[in-house]
Amino acid sequence: MGIKVFITNISSSTDIKKKQRELLQTLESLKIEFETVDISDPSKEEEKKFMRANSKPAQEGKVPLPPQVxxxxxxxxxFDAFSEALEDNALYEFLKLAPPKEVSQASVTVTGGKSEDE
Structure with a gap:
């Protein structure tokens, strides 16, 4: 299954829209595979209930709002926990993923070789 990001495509809150866009763009730019679940879609009612039951609201007594990961x-x-993990270089730990393998870059300098003119 992997990473799921719960979003809403119906929101009057510019703050929610901005957070969703930033989170999704960050995952895309890092080439982290994920699935979005639009909780505003009536056919996704069970997923919406799952998100609300298993997420932590920003304030006590409130309903958790998207985006939730x-x-x-x-x-x-x-989003706030995501953003904090990103700032702390702990995004892969936040996402419960193994960090990508680092690719080392090597450079080669050739010295003492014959030129084509010789």
Whole structure:
């Protein structure tokens, strides 16, 4: 299953739209595979209930709002936790993913070789 990002395509809140866009663009730019779940889609009512039951609201007594991030069925966090993990270079830990293998770059300098003119 992998990473699931719960979003809404129907929101009057520019703050929610901005957070969703930033989160999704960050995942895309890092080539992290994910699935979006639009909780405003009436056919996604069960997913919406799952998100609300398993997320933590920003304030006590409130309903959790998108975007919310899960790894399979494990809750990772909301946008603020995502943003903090990104700033702390701990995004892969936040997403419960193994960090990508680092690719080393080598440079080669050739010295003492014959030129084509010789």
């Amino acid at each position: 899960f790894k399979d069925d494990d809750y990772c966090g909301d």
